[in-house]
Amino acid sequence: MNELFRTLLNLPEQASSVALRIDVLHYVVIAVSMLGATGVAVAVAVLLFRFRRRPGGHPPVSRGHVPLWAEVTMIGGLLTLFLAFWAVGFRQFVTLQTPPANSMPIYVVAKQWMWTFAYPDGSATTDDLYVPVGRPVKLVMTSRDVIHSFFVPDFRIKQDVLPARTTTAWFEATRAGPHDILCAEYCGLEHSRMRGRVIALSDDDWARWADSRATPAAHDLATMGARVASERGCLRCHTVDGTPHLGPTWAQLYGSTIVLTSGDRIKVDEAYLTESMMDPALKLRAGFAPIMPTYQGLIQGVDVAALVEYIRSLADRPLELDPPPAAPLPPKPIPTRAP
Numbered sequence: 001m002n003e004l005f006r007t008l009l010n011l012p013e014q015a016s017s018v019a020l021r022i023d024v025l026h027y028v029v030i031a032v033s034m035l036g037a038t039g040v041a042v043a044v045a046v047l048l049f050r051f052r053r054r055p056g057g058h059p060p061v062s063r064g065h066v067p068l069w070a071e072v073t074m075i076g077g078l079l080t081l082f083l084a085f086w087a088v089g090f091r092q093f094v095t096l097q098t099p100p101a102n103s104m105p106i107y108v109v110a111k112q113w114m115w116t117f118a119y120p121d122g123s124a125t126t127d128d129l130y131v132p133v134g135r136p137v138k139l140v141m142t143s144r145d146v147i148h149s150f151f152v153p154d155f156r157i158k159q160d161v162l163p164a165r166t167t168t169a170w171f172e173a174t175r176a177g178p179h180d181i182l183c184a185e186y187c188g189l190e191h192s193r194m195r196g197r198v199i200a201l202s203d204d205d206w207a208r209w210a211d212s213r214a215t216p217a218a219h220d221l222a223t224m225g226a227r228v229a230s231e232r233g234c235l236r237c238h239t240v241d242g243t244p245h246l247g248p249t250w251a252q253l254y255g256s257t258i259v260l261t262s263g264d265r266i267k268v269d270e271a272y273l274t275e276s277m278m279d280p281a282l283k284l285r286a287g288f289a290p291i292m293p294t295y296q297g298l299i300q301g302v303d304v305a306a307l308v309e310y311i312r313s314l315a316d317r318p319l320e321l322d323p324p325p326a327a328p329l330p331p332k333p334i335p336t337r338a339p
């Protein structure tokens with residue numbers, strides 16, 4: 001049945017864990033619309049014939065009226081259908097917006113006209129995104145120039161990629177092999193050629209691929225992040241062990257819920273961290289002064305990804321709530337001047 005509808009509607013293969021569910025809703029909506037349209041066409045044909053102009057007389061005039069039960073059934077039925085489509089679609093939307101907790105993060109930077117991908121192990125690829133089959137992958141995406149849109153038809157996922165902002169999408173590939181990535185937002189002359197591929201690999205191939213990329217020089221993304229943090233001066237205001245300072249500590253920050261100056265609560269995730277680097281005053285945490293400068297345009301995609309990964313790696317770090325008392329300073333020798 002699925003294959004029949006898929007062929008009729010000319011849809012690509014279903015290669016992600018959500019693809020079939022999305023297609024089934026698609027099939028039902030199309031089938032109901034076709035049945036409805038056919039019903040209306042038949043009614044028009046019957047009424048045209050029944051009330052046609054006859055020679056030498058007026059057309060018959062209908063004196064009947066639609067009984068109440070028929071009206072209630074029709075309106076109620078349409079309303080129920082609409083609500084049912086909406087409820088199922090809303091659940092699918094929520095699923096697509098909620099990456100599973102064990103997802104592997106991959107950082108995506110779009111620019112005219114290419115895709116770059118940074119992996120947790122610190123390596124990067126262009127246009128080809130390598131992922132393991134059967135494991136959820138969370139894409140943390142941003143753009144260096146204009147709006148693009150990350151679209152993988154085989155996975156039935158599509159998400160806009162915006163400059164100065166982070167959007168996320170997730171998928172779990174269920175079939176190995178290459179799957180096309182298209183840009184689905186007009187972004188300039190070469191938009192139609194801004195293509196890539198998701199290369200979904202079986203467990204063995206994935207392990208081999210990951211090994212082939214491990215070089216002695218490669219550091220994982222979190223280690224890179226620690227270096228970026230000290231080079232960029234982040235650690236002058238942020239501590240990594242819970243000690244209070246000018247900015248919020250990074251220990252146990254990721255995944256926590258914080259209160260903003262507006263009184264709103266927000267969960268600290270990749271999107272919030274990236275946004276706070278680019279526009280620190282937008283969602284300022286309560287209890288902190290708006291003194292952080294923007295890093296918009298100053299740090300590049302991979303460094304941002306590395307910082308976020310570093311902060312994420314500090315999520316389980318124990319807080320130094322009771323620092324040992326500082327050792328008393330030794331008495332300063334009084335400088336003596338030679339007479």
Ligand code: CUA
Pocket residue numbers: 113147148149183184185186187188191192194
């Ligand atoms: Cu990028 Cu269209």
